[in-house]
Amino acid sequence: MKNARNQHRTDYAKELIKIVQTTKDREELKKKIAAYHERDIANAIVESDKTVRKCIYDILDIADIAEIFSYIEEEPGKYLEEMPIEQAAKVVSNMDSDDAMDLFEELNEEDKYKLLKRLDKEAKEDVQKLLSYEEDQIGSCMTNNYIVVRNDVTIREAMSTLVKQAGEHDNIQTLYVIDENGIFAGAIDLKDLIIAREHDNLQDIISSSYPYVYEHEKISECMEILTDYEEDSIPVLTQDKKIAGILTSSDIVELVDDEMGDDYAKLAGLTEEEDLNEPTIVSMKKRLPWLIALLFLGMAVSSVVGMFESIVAVLPIVICFQSLVLDMAGNVGTQSLAVTIRVLMDENLSGKKKIALLFKEMKIGFLNGASLAIMALVFLGVYIHLFKHYAWISSFLISGCVGISLIVAMVISSLVGTIIPMFFHKINIDPAVASGPLITTINDLVAVITYYGLSGLVLIQLFHI
Amino acid sequence: MKNARNQHRTDYAKELIKIVQTTKDREELKKKIAAYHERDIANAIVESDKTVRKCIYDILDIADIAEIFSYIEEEPGKYLEEMPIEQAAKVVSNMDSDDAMDLFEELNEEDKYKLLKRLDKEAKEDVQKLLSYEEDQIGSCMTNNYIVVRNDVTIREAMSTLVKQAGEHDNIQTLYVIDENGIFAGAIDLKDLIIAREHDNLQDIISSSYPYVYEHEKISECMEILTDYEEDSIPVLTQDKKIAGILTSSDIVELVDDEMGDDYAKLAGLTEEEDLNEPTIVSMKKRLPWLIALLFLGMAVSSVVGMFESIVAVLPIVICFQSLVLDMAGNVGTQSLAVTIRVLMDENLSGKKKIALLFKEMKIGFLNGASLAIMALVFLGVYIHLFKHYAWISSFLISGCVGISLIVAMVISSLVGTIIPMFFHKINIDPAVASGPLITTINDLVAVITYYGLSGLVLIQLFHI
Numbered sequence: 001m002k003n004a005r006n007q008h009r010t011d012y013a014k015e016l017i018k019i020v021q022t023t024k025d026r027e028e029l030k031k032k033i034a035a036y037h038e039r040d041i042a043n044a045i046v047e048s049d050k051t052v053r054k055c056i057y058d059i060l061d062i063a064d065i066a067e068i069f070s071y072i073e074e075e076p077g078k079y080l081e082e083m084p085i086e087q088a089a090k091v092v093s094n095m096d097s098d099d100a101m102d103l104f105e106e107l108n109e110e111d112k113y114k115l116l117k118r119l120d121k122e123a124k125e126d127v128q129k130l131l132s133y134e135e136d137q138i139g140s141c142m143t144n145n146y147i148v149v150r151n152d153v154t155i156r157e158a159m160s161t162l163v164k165q166a167g168e169h170d171n172i173q174t175l176y177v178i179d180e181n182g183i184f185a186g187a188i189d190l191k192d193l194i195i196a197r198e199h200d201n202l203q204d205i206i207s208s209s210y211p212y213v214y215e216h217e218k219i220s221e222c223m224e225i226l227t228d229y230e231e232d233s234i235p236v237l238t239q240d241k242k243i244a245g246i247l248t249s250s251d252i253v254e255l256v257d258d259e260m261g262d263d264y265a266k267l268a269g270l271t272e273e274e275d276l277n278e279p280t281i282v283s284m285k286k287r288l289p290w291l292i293a294l295l296f297l298g299m300a301v302s303s304v305v306g307m308f309e310s311i312v313a314v315l316p317i318v319i320c321f322q323s324l325v326l327d328m329a330g331n332v333g334t335q336s337l338a339v340t341i342r343v344l345m346d347e348n349l350s351g352k353k354k355i356a357l358l359f360k361e362m363k364i365g366f367l368n369g370a371s372l373a374i375m376a377l378v379f380l381g382v383y384i385h386l387f388k389h390y391a392w393i394s395s396f397l398i399s400g401c402v403g404i405s406l407i408v409a410m411v412i413s414s415l416v417g418t419i420i421p422m423f424f425h426k427i428n429i430d431p432a433v434a435s436g437p438l439i440t441t442i443n444d445l446v447a448v449i450t451y452y453g454l455s456g457l458v459l460i461q462l463f464h465i
Numbered sequence: 466m467k468n469a470r471n472q473h474r475t476d477y478a479k480e481l482i483k484i485v486q487t488t489k490d491r492e493e494l495k496k497k498i499a500a501y502h503e504r505d506i507a508n509a510i511v512e513s514d515k516t517v518r519k520c521i522y523d524i525l526d527i528a529d530i531a532e533i534f535s536y537i538e539e540e541p542g543k544y545l546e547e548m549p550i551e552q553a554a555k556v557v558s559n560m561d562s563d564d565a566m567d568l569f570e571e572l573n574e575e576d577k578y579k580l581l582k583r584l585d586k587e588a589k590e591d592v593q594k595l596l597s598y599e600e601d602q603i604g605s606c607m608t609n610n611y612i613v614v615r616n617d618v619t620i621r622e623a624m625s626t627l628v629k630q631a632g633e634h635d636n637i638q639t640l641y642v643i644d645e646n647g648i649f650a651g652a653i654d655l656k657d658l659i660i661a662r663e664h665d666n667l668q669d670i671i672s673s674s675y676p677y678v679y680e681h682e683k684i685s686e687c688m689e690i691l692t693d694y695e696e697d698s699i700p701v702l703t704q705d706k707k708i709a710g711i712l713t714s715s716d717i718v719e720l721v722d723d724e725m726g727d728d729y730a731k732l733a734g735l736t737e738e739e740d741l742n743e744p745t746i747v748s749m750k751k752r753l754p755w756l757i758a759l760l761f762l763g764m765a766v767s768s769v770v771g772m773f774e775s776i777v778a779v780l781p782i783v784i785c786f787q788s789l790v791l792d793m794a795g796n797v798g799t800q801s802l803a804v805t806i807r808v809l810m811d812e813n814l815s816g817k818k819k820i821a822l823l824f825k826e827m828k829i830g831f832l833n834g835a836s837l838a839i840m841a842l843v844f845l846g847v848y849i850h851l852f853k854h855y856a857w858i859s860s861f862l863i864s865g866c867v868g869i870s871l872i873v874a875m876v877i878s879s880l881v882g883t884i885i886p887m888f889f890h891k892i893n894i895d896p897a898v899a900s901g902p903l904i905t906t907i908n909d910l911v912a913v914i915t916y917y918g919l920s921g922l923v924l925i926q927l928f929h930i
Contacts, residue, residue, distance in 0.1 A: 012674050035651075036674045039694045071695075163659055170656045173638040173697065186500075190655070191635045194628055209477050209501045227722065229504045230536070230715035232638065232697055249714035250695035256718055257692065260725035261807070267732055268803030269796050276808050276822060284829050287800050288836065294796055295837050298789040299844065306785040306853065316778045320771040323791055323909055324763040330795075331734050331759055335752050338733030342726070343741050357741060364749050371753065372760050379764065388771065444788055 012036055013043035020044070020052050030059050038064070042071035045079055057083050066094035069103065074277065077107045080115075089118035096143040097126035098251065138222050139215035141255060142236045142245030145169045148176045151185045151206060155196050162193070171248055173232040177206050183241045186210050212237050215244045223259055223345075226252045266432035267338055269294075290437060297441035304445055308452035311460060317388055318455045321380070321402045322448070328372065329409040329447040333439045336361045336417025341432050344425045358418050365414030366407065373403035394465045401458055405451040412450075413443045477505035482513045485520050495524050503529070507536035510544055522548050531559035534568065539742070542572045545580075554583035561608040562591035563716065569596075603687050604680035606720060607701045607710030610634045613641045616650045616671060620661050627658070636713055638697040642671050648706045651675050677702050680709045688724055688810070691717045731897035732803055734759075755902060762906035769910055773917035776925060782853055783920045786845070786867045787913070793837065794874040794912040798904045801826045801882025806897050809890045823883050830879030831872065838868035859930045866923055870916040877915075878908045 016036055023029040033041065033056070045053050045068065057065060069076055069091055080088045080103075092100050092115055104112055104127065116124065126144055133140035147165045149158045158175070166172050175188040186208035196205055211229045213222040215236050226234055226247065233246045247255075261273040269290040274283050305322075312319050343349065343357060380399035384390050390398065420439050421431035459465045481501055488494040498506065498521070510518050510533065522530060534541055534556055545553045545568075557565050557580055569577055569592065581589065591609055598605035612630045614623045623640065631637050640653040651673035661670055676694045678687040680701050691699055691712065698711045712720075726738040734755040739748050770787075777784050808814065808822060845864035849855050855863065885904050886896035924930045 009677075010674075015674075031669075034669075035672060037672060037676060037694060039676070040674060071693075166656045166660050170654070172656050172659070189635070191631045191637050194637070195631050204496075204499075207500060207502060209475075209480075209505060211502060211504075212474075227718055228536075229502060230718075232714055249697055249718070253692055253695075253714070253718055253721055256721050257725065260722065260729065264725065264729045264732065264807075265803060267729060268799050270800055270803065273807065274804050276818065280825055280828050280832070283804075283825070284832055287797075287829065288833055291793065291796060291833055291837060292840070294792060295789070295840060296844075298792050299848070301792075302785045302789050302845075303848070303852070305788060306782070309781040309784070312777060312784055313781045316774040317771070319774070319777055319784050319787070320767045322784070322787065323770060323913070324760070324767050326788055326791075327759060327763050327766075327795075327905065327909070328756065330792075331756060332752075334733050335735055338730060338735065339739050339748075342729075342738065353741065360745055360748070363745050364752065367745070367749055368753050368756055372756060375757070375760060379761075380767075383764070383768070387768070440792065444792070448788070 012040035013047055016040060016044040017048045017052055020048070020055050026059060029055075033060065034064075038067045039071045041068045046072060046074070050082060053079065053082060057087070062087070062090045062094050066091045070095055070099035075106065076103050077111055080107075081111070085114060085118060089115055089120075093120040093123035095123075096145045097123070097130055097245070098141055098143045100127050101130045101140070133215070136218050136220070137215065138213050138217050138219050138247070139236060139244060141219070141251050142215070142247055143171075143251065144245050145171050145248070146174075146176055146233065146235075146243075146246040147172055148178055148243065149188070151177045151179050151202070153202060154198075155193065155200055155202055156198055158188070158193060158202055162190075171233055171246065176235055176243055176246070178243065184212065184235060184237055184243050187235070210235070213247075214239065219255060220259060223255070227256060263341065263432050266430070267334075267341070267436070269436055271433070293437045294440065297437055298444075301441060301444045301448060305448055305452075308448070308456065311452055311456045314460055315455065315465060317384070317390075317398065318401075318452065318459070321398075322451065324376075325402065325405050325409055325447045325451045326444055328406055329413040329443040330440055332365055332368070332410045333413040333417035333443045334436075336365070336414045337421055337435055337439055340418045340421045341435070344421060344431060354422060358415070358422075361414040361418045362411055365411045369407040369410030372410070373406045376406055377403040390465075394463070397459060397463055397465065398455075401451070401454050405447065405454055408450045409443070409447040412446045413439075416442050416446070477501055478508035478512055481505060481509040482517055485509070485513070485517050491524060494520075498525065499529075503532045504536040506533045511537060511539070515547060518544065518547060522552070527552070527555045527559050531556045535560055535564035540571065541568050542576055546576070550579060550583060554580055554585075558585040558588035560588075561610045562588070562595055562710070563606055563608045565592050566595045566605070598680065601683050601685070602680065603678050603682050603684050603712070604701060604709060606684070606716050607680070607712055608636075608716065609710050610636050610713070611639075611641055611698065611700075611708075611711040612637055613643055613708065614653070616642045616644050616667070618667060619663075620658065620665055620667055621663055623653070623658060623667055627655075636698055636711065641700055641708055641711070643708065649677065649700060649702055649708050652700070675700070678712070679704065684720060685724060688720070692721060728806065728897050731895070732799075732806070732901070734901060736898070758902045759905065762902055763909075766906060766909045766913060770913055770917075773913070773921065776917055776921040779925055780920065780930060782849070782855075782863065783866075783917065783924070787916065789841075790867060790870050790874055790912045790916045791909055793871055794878045794908040795905055797830055797833070797875045798878040798882035798908045799901075801830070801879045802886055802900055802904055805883045805886045806900070809886060809896060819887060823880070823887075826879040826883045827876055830876045834872035834875030837875070838871045841871055842868040855930075859928070862924060862928055862930065863920075866916070866919050870912065870919055873915045874908070874912040877911045878904075881907050881911070 019032050020029065023032060045056060072079060092103065100123065130140055147162055147169050149161050162172065162175060173190050175190060175193065177185045177187060179185045186206040187210040188205055192205040211225055211231065212235045213225055215238055232249045235243050236245045236247060238244045265273040271286045271289055274286060340357065377396065377399050380402055381396040384395035384398055385392055417439050421435040424431040424435055481498065484497050485494065488497060510521060537544060557568065565588065584592065595605055612627055612634050614626050627637060627640060638655050640655060640658065642650045642653060644650045651671040652675040653670055657670040676690055676696065677700045678690055680703055697714045700708050701710045701712060703709045730738040734752065736751045736754060739751060805822065842861065842864050845867055846861040849863055850857055850860040882904050886900040889896040889900055
């Protein structure tokens with residue numbers, strides 16, 4: 001797929017490296033580089049050698065280099081080290097506070113300390129501010145890159161405030177408004193400011209009921225606000241309604257990506273999303289908790305299977321299909337779990353809708369179970385007769401037991417896969433984390449008891465196969 | 466969680482309904498409503514009764530109602546029907562083309578036809594254009610809401626073009642530039658236009674290497690471009706490099722959400738993400754294919770288990786732990802699968818990194834397997850001695866077999882869970898869809914053969930337990 005794309009999309013990074021290598025005149029080179037997107041320049045830095053990089057650092061303004069470095073995701077410290085420490089500090093001081101934070105997280109302790117010491121006062125304060133939030137609080141993701149105007153100025157004054165601040169702050173699509181006490185008072189869409197006449201009243205273009213989040217809110221609890229309003233940026237307020245920072249649209253994209261990534265990871269039995277570059281021991285720790293939980297729950301299932309040893313001793317063929325019934329129950333439970341977790345993300349779900357979901361899941365479980373049961377009855381019956389040399393009637397009795405067990409196990413699995421996450425959600429425990437192992441275990445138990453119970457009853461006691 | 470949030474965040478929708486019900490003066494009401502965010506007005510429409518809605522439709526401009534309707538996700542047709550058909554058609558004509566498309570998808574055939582007939586010419590063309598793309602092509606998500614300027618105008622002319630177009634097109638953060646032939650020639654950041662002096666050259670603020678996607682590209686193949694450049698909008702080009710439309714930041718948020726949602730669903734064994742409101746039969750169809758595949762693959766596992774019937778007949782206790790070993794192998798395989806699929810999303814992954822991932826996964830599989838094996842050895846040994854009344858030595862021989870099977874099964878499961886998705890990715894089949902059932906089956910087979918094979922060899926042939 002990589003090749004298919006590169007066939008028709010220009011590789012800007014490669015183009016740029018060539019330009020740096022062949023253009024001798026400084027001014028000309030600067031102009032040429034300026035036409036490229038910061039992300040492509042960042043790629044060029046990562047893909048080129050030290051000489052090219054030195055040349056880029058040397059020619060561009062600090063502000064540009066700062067913007068470029070916010071796009072370098074892997075080992076930015078490695079490239080930062082190639083500059084004199086004073087230049088590096090200036091670059092980081094010029095970055096948006098959240099980008100600077102991301103970069104700090106990638107540095108080793110020594111570099112972090114050396115840099116932090118040399119940051120300018122404002123940048124140091126901003127970074128320390130962001131570091132003061134918990135990782136799961138929305139405040140830790142915000143940036144100080146926004147424009148603010150007072151609500152008692154004229155259209156013309158607002159416009160000139162914008163032009164003055166725009167040099168440093170480039171998120172200008174939305175202007176944030178505060179009152180005389182510094183309290184958040186709404187937002188102005190830049191479009192409305194641009195098309196307003198000079199004598200219009202600024203109040204008329206302020207959207208005073210603009211959405212916002214609070215700095216200490218949990219990220220997962222603000223996702224709805226961030227995505228549903230479809231705004232380019234959302235302000236983050238302190239408890240006393242002052243603006244602490246904003247979240248830009250690219251922050252929101254990143255947050256959605258992370259949030260979904262974590263749900264995805266949890267569904268797969270990881271405590272959080274993994275990264276290719278993290279050490280083995282970190283990855284191990286993300287996986288082991290779930291596995292240990294499952295080991296002990298699995299032992300419980302084992303002891304229940306143990307209770308049916310006598311049936312197996314009499315009719316060993318039944319063990320052949322244990323894994324089949326258990327696997328199907330597990331799969332159906334996971335399907336219901338995944339659907340339920342997604343549905344529960346909508347905080348405003350009514351009780352009526354939850355009941356409706358429950359019945360729908362069970363209906364699907366029954367219908368799918370019945371379809372599979374018929375296939376199992378036919379195919380396994382033939383298989384048992386042909387390969388295990390049982391009589392036709394016995395063969396279909398056995399495959400019938402498998403079929404009925406499939407239906408029962410799949411209906412109950414759907415029920416369990418829906419109820420358990422709802423229960424955890426109700427008591428404020430993340431359903432994605434807690435539900436998996438419990439559902440697997442309950443479903444295994446149900447499937448084992450149904451299957452062996454039915455086999456014992458029908459095949460041995462009733463028909464004496 | 467709902468309550469916790471509402472305690473401190475104003476419920477704008479409720480506030481608004483009250484205002485509509487109590488304000489008598491038209492002009493005053495219009496002004497008051499205008500201060501609210503369109504999404505909150507949309508919520509007010511959904512939560513209120515017909516009288517309130519009629520009042521809102523009656524008072525607001527068509528353009529505002531159009532914007533508001535783009536936020537109504539559930540049954541927008543129901544509310545649209547409450548207007549005269551001519552007003553409804555005007556509302557839809559005023560919507561961004563992608564929002565109009567979303568709305569059309571929610572309507573029944575009759576309403577769709579009635580509306581489409583009455584749309585103004587431009588809107589009809591836009592909607593038909595979008596309908597002409599496949600659902601998985603990026604063109605189907607774009608909007609015509611963007612500002613375009615020629616590259617040979619002055620700063621002042623560009624500014625006045627912007628002011629003229631801004632009334633209709635409110636995505637103004639980025640201005641798109643075309644040359645005299647209408648070919649895409651780059652983009653201008655509005656900030657740069659605002660702070661530019663009148664006599665500056667427009668060419669100097671055009672970013673000529675701006676990222677773009679092609680209209681017929683698959684959505685999944687453009688995700689990297691959309692997210693990595695962190696732009697507020699990305700242009701969609703035709704094959705001859707003319708601008709067909711743009712993707713806004715909220716489109717990008719939605720695409721990321723959908724794309725991740727689909728991966729999530731596929732991991733859970735659904736063919737695509739489900740919706741609470743879709744009919745049971747549709748949900749059934751999304752789940753059944755995977756279950757049928759697993760049923761037949763499960764039959765293969767059953768026939769392998771059948772080969773070990775003789776071991777079970779001699780030593781029935783071994784069946785107790787079959788589900789334990791199989792479940793653990795399955796879980797580890799799913800963990801590796803989830804990590805690998807995520808890593809593979811980065812199109813530029815080198816072969817070296819893939820090998821590194823493979824070894825890392827196997828290392829984690831071994832280390833986690835060893836940890837669990839020790840626990841299984843100790844706890845199961847004691848359990849077998851106490852509850853199944855085997856001698857100490859036999860007990861630990863049996864639990865040792867479980868432990869060693871765990872290590873072998875987990876290392877191989879990690880390997881399989883990594884290699885299979887890589888293979889499908891290589892041959893251009895979506896690894897998230899194809900890998901699940903195959904990995905489960907291979908891991909079941911490996912676990913069954915290892916466990917029963919080892920048990921037969923060690924417990925029966927060697928030690929004659």
